[in-house]
Amino acid sequence: RRGLGVAAGPPSTRQLREVDGAAPVFQYAGKAAKRKDRVFVWGFSYSGALGVPGFVKPDASWKKPRRIQPTPYRLETEEKISSAACGYGFTLLASNTRDITKVWGMGLNKDSQLGFQRSRRDRTKGYEYVLEPSPIPLPLEKPQQTRVLQVSCGRAHSLVLTDSEGVFTMGNNSYGQCGRKVVEDEIYSESHLIHQLKEFDSRVVQVVCGQDHSLFRTKKGTVYACGWGADGQTGLGHYNITSVPTKLHGDIAGVNIIQVSSCGDGCLAVSDEGDVFGWGNSEYLQLASVTDTTQVNVPRHLPFKIGKVKEAACGGTGNAVLTEEGNVFVWGYGILGKGPNLTESAVPEMIPPSLFGWSNFSPDIRVAHVRCGLSQFAALTNRGELFVWGKNLRGCLGTGRMEDQYFPWRVTVPGEVVDVACGVDHMVSMVRSF
Amino acid sequence: LNALPGRAPRQSIRFLPTPAPDGSGAVELVATRVPVLADHPLVRGPRFRKLKIGAGHRLDVKASGVFVLGIGHGNKLLTDLYNCHLTKVYTVGGLFGKATDDFSDTGNLVEKTTFDHITREKLERILAVIQGTNQKALLMYSNIDMKTQEAYELAVEGLIRPMGKSPPIITAVRCLQFALPEFQLEIHCLHETQQYLRKMVHEIGLELKSSAVCTQVRRTRDGVFTVDDALPRMRWNLQSIQEAIRNCQLKVETELEKTL
Numbered sequence: 001r002r003g004l005g006v007a008a009g010p011p012s013t014r015q016l017r018e019v020d021g022a023a024p025v026f027q028y029a030g031k032a033a034k035r036k037d038r039v040f041v042w043g044f045s046y047s048g049a050l051g052v053p054g055f056v057k058p059d060a061s062w063k064k065p066r067r068i069q070p071t072p073y074r075l076e077t078e079e080k081i082s083s084a085a086c087g088y089g090f091t092l093l094a095s096n097t098r099d100i101t102k103v104w105g106m107g108l109n110k111d112s113q114l115g116f117q118r119s120r121r122d123r124t125k126g127y128e129y130v131l132e133p134s135p136i137p138l139p140l141e142k143p144q145q146t147r148v149l150q151v152s153c154g155r156a157h158s159l160v161l162t163d164s165e166g167v168f169t170m171g172n173n174s175y176g177q178c179g180r181k182v183v184e185d186e187i188y189s190e191s192h193l194i195h196q197l198k199e200f201d202s203r204v205v206q207v208v209c210g211q212d213h214s215l216f217r218t219k220k221g222t223v224y225a226c227g228w229g230a231d232g233q234t235g236l237g238h239y240n241i242t243s244v245p246t247k248l249h250g251d252i253a254g255v256n257i258i259q260v261s262s263c264g265d266g267c268l269a270v271s272d273e274g275d276v277f278g279w280g281n282s283e284y285l286q287l288a289s290v291t292d293t294t295q296v297n298v299p300r301h302l303p304f305k306i307g308k309v310k311e312a313a314c315g316g317t318g319n320a321v322l323t324e325e326g327n328v329f330v331w332g333y334g335i336l337g338k339g340p341n342l343t344e345s346a347v348p349e350m351i352p353p354s355l356f357g358w359s360n361f362s363p364d365i366r367v368a369h370v371r372c373g374l375s376q377f378a379a380l381t382n383r384g385e386l387f388v389w390g391k392n393l394r395g396c397l398g399t400g401r402m403e404d405q406y407f408p409w410r411v412t413v414p415g416e417v418v419d420v421a422c423g424v425d426h427m428v429s430m431v432r433s434f
Numbered sequence: 435l436n437a438l439p440g441r442a443p444r445q446s447i448r449f450l451p452t453p454a455p456d457g458s459g460a461v462e463l464v465a466t467r468v469p470v471l472a473d474h475p476l477v478r479g480p481r482f483r484k485l486k487i488g489a490g491h492r493l494d495v496k497a498s499g500v501f502v503l504g505i506g507h508g509n510k511l512l513t514d515l516y517n518c519h520l521t522k523v524y525t526v527g528g529l530f531g532k533a534t535d536d537f538s539d540t541g542n543l544v545e546k547t548t549f550d551h552i553t554r555e556k557l558e559r560i561l562a563v564i565q566g567t568n569q570k571a572l573l574m575y576s577n578i579d580m581k582t583q584e585a586y587e588l589a590v591e592g593l594i595r596p597m598g599k600s601p602p603i604i605t606a607v608r609c610l611q612f613a614l615p616e617f618q619l620e621i622h623c624l625h626e627t628q629q630y631l632r633k634m635v636h637e638i639g640l641e642l643k644s645s646a647v648c649t650q651v652r653r654t655r656d657g658v659f660t661v662d663d664a665l666p667r668m669r670w671n672l673q674s675i676q677e678a679i680r681n682c683q684l685k686v687e688t689e690l691e692k693t694l
Contacts, residue, residue, distance in 0.1 A: 011540060019543050020532070027548045029643035297483045341588030350588045357569070359592060361606045361622075383562045409573075410566050416559060434559055434641065 025418035036433045037080045039093065040072035043426025044394035047089035047297075049107035050426060051075050053131035070402070072413045072429065077104070077133060083431055086373075086423025087153025087209070090114060093133055093428070094151040094160065102148040103160055104133035111156040111188040111374055113171035126190040136160075138168055139194055153423070154209030156188075161207045166218060169211060175212045177227030177244030197245060200224060210262035210280075216245055220257030223248045223269060231265040232297030233280035239297055247310035252277050263372050263422075264316035269299065274308030276321060277301050284317040284333035290344035304329075304348050310379035315372030316388075326366030326382075327353060334375055337389045340406045355408045356381055373422030384416030386429060394425040446470050486684040488512050491522065491656060494628040496538060499524070499653030500664045505679070511686060516644050519595055519656035521605055521622045524587040527650035528635040530615040530642075537632035539647045554612045561619070562608045564634075569602040573602040595624070602626035604634070616649075658685045 011019075036054040045055035046067055052075065053059075055066040079095040090107025092114070105114030110128050115136040117127040138160060140146050150161040155169030157178055169178035171194075172188050180195045197216075206217040211327030213227030213234055225234040232239060235248045252269060255277070259270040265281035278287045279299040290300050304321075306329050311322040318332030329348035330336040336343070337351050356379065358365045369380040378395060387408035388397045395402060398411045415431035449463040471477060488509040490502030516633040530549035535542030575596040576583045588594045596603065604623045610617040621631060632648040639646025654661050663682055667676050 011542075016540065016543075020546075023543055023546045025546045025548060029551050030548075031551045033551050033643070125466055269529045340581055340637075341583045341586075354590055358565070359606075361608065362565075384559070385562065385566055403581065406581060407589055410570055412563075412567055413568065414563075434556060434563075 024401040026421040037418075038415060038431045039075045039084070039201060040415075040429045040431050040434060041075050041091075041426065042069045042072050042398040043396040043423070044089075045069050045426075047107050047426075048092045048129045048131040049086070049089050049423065051091065051093075051106040051131070051133045056129075056131050068402075070395045070398070071400045072398055072411065074385060075133070075428075082417060083148070083150045084419070084421045084428045084430060085151045085153040085158070086208075086421045086426060086428055087113065087158060088155045088424050090130075090158075091159075091421075091423070091426070092136075092151040092153055092158055094148045094349050097146055098144055098147065098148075100143050101135040103136040103138060103151060105132050105136050105158070106130045108156075109189075111172040112191040112193075113153070113156055113158045115170050116190065116192045121216075128189065135171050136170075138162075140165055141197070141400045150207060152207045152209040152214075154214065155211045157209065157212075157214070158215055159207040159209055161204060163203075166196055166200075167204055167207055168196055169214070170194045172212075175228035175245075177209075177212050177214050179214065179226050179243070179245050181243050182241065200245065201247070206260060208262050208267075210267060211264050213262070214245070215260050217257055217260045217269075221258070221272070223252060223257055223260055225267075229297065230295075231263070232295040233265050233267055235267065235279040235297060235299050235357050237298050239295070248299055250277075250279070252299045253299040259311055261314045261372070263314055263374055266319070267299075268312040268314040268319060268321075270277050270309050270312045270321075271374050274310070274324065275301060276304060276309050276312055278314075278319075283343055285346040286314075286317075286319055287333050304324055306348055306350070311368045311370055312378070313372035314388075316374035318372070318375070318377070319374060320349065320370045320377050320379075322367055322370045322379075325370070327351075328367050328370055328379055329354075330377070335390045335404055335406055337377060337407055351408065353425055355381050356387055357383070357385060357410075370418055371418070371422050373427070374424045375413065376422055376427075378420045378422055378427070380417055380420060384418070384432070386411045386413060386420060388427075396423070396425045396427055398427060452521075462644060478488075478578060479485065490515065492627070492655060494651065496540075497628040497651040497653065499651075500656045500659050500661060501653070502656050502659055505675075508679075511690070514690050515657055515686070517597075518657065518689065519597055519624060520689070521624055521655075522626070522653060522657070523655035524621045524623065524628075524633055525610070525633060525650070525652045525654055526619045526621055526648060528617050528619070528638070528646045530617070530639060530644055530646050532647045533636065533645035534647050535637065537629070537636040537648055538610050539649050541647075545645055547644045549615055552642050552644060554609065556642055557609055557612060557617065557638070560638055561609060564638075565607055571601070571603050572596065572605065575603065600625050602630045620654075658682070658689050 002034050005325045041050040079097055081093045082096040083094045084090045089157045093104045109130050113270045118126050119125045119132050137432040146162045146165050152159045160168040176182050178195050179197045200218050202219045204216050208215040226242045226245045229239050234242050245278045256272045256273045261268050266286050267280045269277045277299045279296045282296055283294045287296050305324040309321045310324050317334040318336050320330045328351045331345045331348045333344040366382045367379045368382045371378045379387045389405045392404045399409050415433045420429040448468050486506050488504040493501045533545040576594045602625050606622040608620045610620050628651045634647040635646050
């Protein structure tokens with residue numbers, strides 16, 4: 001019994017237990033709580049590529065337009081996004097759903113790279129800038145059965161890969177990158193034309209867009225290309241435009257290719273045995289290990305002795321590969337990720353795993369994926385952490401600072417990063433909440 | 435300490451008048467070695483009356499573990515050790531399901547929540563994120579220009595550390611034990627307080643959509659001093675203290691030379 005004159009003192013165990021028993025229990029998350037999938041965007045926002053209209057046209061007068069979003073910002077989407085791609089000032093988001101709307105686009109639409117977006121003010125005109133993720137109508141034969149597997153964006157064109165209806169292309173076709181014949185003086189803005197490509201030797205499993213060319217990888221392991229070829233990036237043996245997807249030969253003839261990558265004017269391909277093949281632009285020493293010429297128009301095997309390669313990422317001036325052991329090797333020109341002194345290298349240099357969080361304390365951290373933007377690199381670890389490095393063009397690295405990053409730096413994302421897509425000045429990541 | 439044989443009293447040479455050995459009455463001055471009276475133990479008093487003891491990094495009342503003390507001239511080494519900015523290792527025990535106002539289990543209860551949805555993988559994911567953000571803070575507060583080659587090399591070796599004042603930074607976290615509702619973490623940190631660690635446990639609980647309180651904070655390492663060097667209650671006597679000082683001297687010197 002406490003009288004008025006007795007001091008409180010630290011609560012005894014008995015008092016604690018009494019209070020404990022009487023308190024109500026709150027539940028915030030049940031046992032079956034699922035992890036939500038979210039999309040985070042960051043980078044330059046005035047093109048509308050981030051999909052947040054409040055950054056370009058604020059909804060309240062006291063708010064100022066945000067030119068750059070320096071840290072990851074959550075984007076609300078209606079469906080779970082399974083694939084995303086960043087082009088030059090525009091973004092495509094695709095979902096694996098069976099609903100009618102499967103692909104959303106935002107950003108620049110001056111060449112109809114996001115399809116025809118009907119303007120609400122004038123029904124005959126289309127939007128030049130799309131500020132919000134808007135559905136892209138695809139001319140599917142069976143819209144409630146076909147699923148969209150992957151999307152890819154280039155400078156002014158985009159590719160959508162479906163599971164049973166081939167590849168849909170839209171956007172600029174002045175170099176034949178959409179896979180159809182080049183029409184002289186064609187006006188690409190406000191165009192309703194979406195071309196469908198079905199003639200390949202087997203089902204297409206990966207589509208990749210370079211700056212003005214497109215690459216298609218089929219299930220059999222062959223690679224097709226179309227588009228601009230002045231740097232040899234189509235790999236067809238000539239430097240002209242190709243307007244129909246044509247099969248590549250050279251060193252990859254007969255080789256089962258499991259991954260293709262391209263961002264600027266160069267291309268890299270990885271075979272199932274772990275060999276790397278490259279073609280296209282070599283002005284920045286990307287292919288200097290096999291040739292001295294600056295343009296290579298036939299795929300060449302790159303004899304690197306770094307182990308079995310799992311994934312390759314081809315950037316504008318620098319390339320990165322990921323080996324089976326989880327090490328990242330970089331070469332080329334620019335900020336490669338090994339400090340300000342290494343600006344160019346013709347042979348792959350390994351980035352020390354301690355920069356990705358590996359230490360004696362946590363020795364099982366490994367890099368799981370590498371991605372390239374035009375002058376940035378991104379690496380995902382098996383713990384779901386995102387590391388970026390390279391030129392910080394208009395805040396695209398997402399570190400919160402405007403300076404270039406010379407070695408891998410963590411990006412704080414509230415969740416486990418599953419995939420990331422790099423564009424020229426913005427990035428999109430698919431994240432799973434905790 | 436005072437019972438130990440002190441140094442012998444100083445001897446000085448004085449010229450003392452002694453009667454001449456031949457008994458003639460003349461007084462001669464002979465030099466003899468005589469103990470100086472001022473040095474006599476009865477005059478001087480006990481050798482040690484006060485001891486200067488300084489404390490190393492603070493340890494809470496509710497926490498336990500290694501606590502470094504400096505005695506006498508060792509206090510100067512204490513400031514040097516502080517400037518080394520070495521990491522400390524704590525074993526922190528927590529309990530899910532409760533939230534209190536001072537984040538420990540003896541505070542006033544604020545809320546009770548369910549915790550059966552928490553698994554070890556979720557906890558480890560949260561710990562990975564904590565480590566990641568603190569790693570960034572480590573690089574940012576170390577005041578090194580990120581654009582230099584030097585910064586890159588230090589980052590590769592993992593030697594970048596803030597060498598000045600900084601908010602608490604956690605360099606590594608690991609889950610030692612996990613048995614709902616209890617869990618135990620090993621935390622390596624810099625410039626922290628024990629209350630910050632308890633707050634960290636509370637925040638981990640919030641992040642896992644539940645709540646947590648801290649039941650135990652124990653410092654297992656403070657720079658170079660580990661639990662093995664520390665003296666338990668039974669051994670707080672003169673001989674053990676002297677032995678411990680002797681054993682640690684070499685370690686402390688090497689560490690100071692390495693860092694400064």
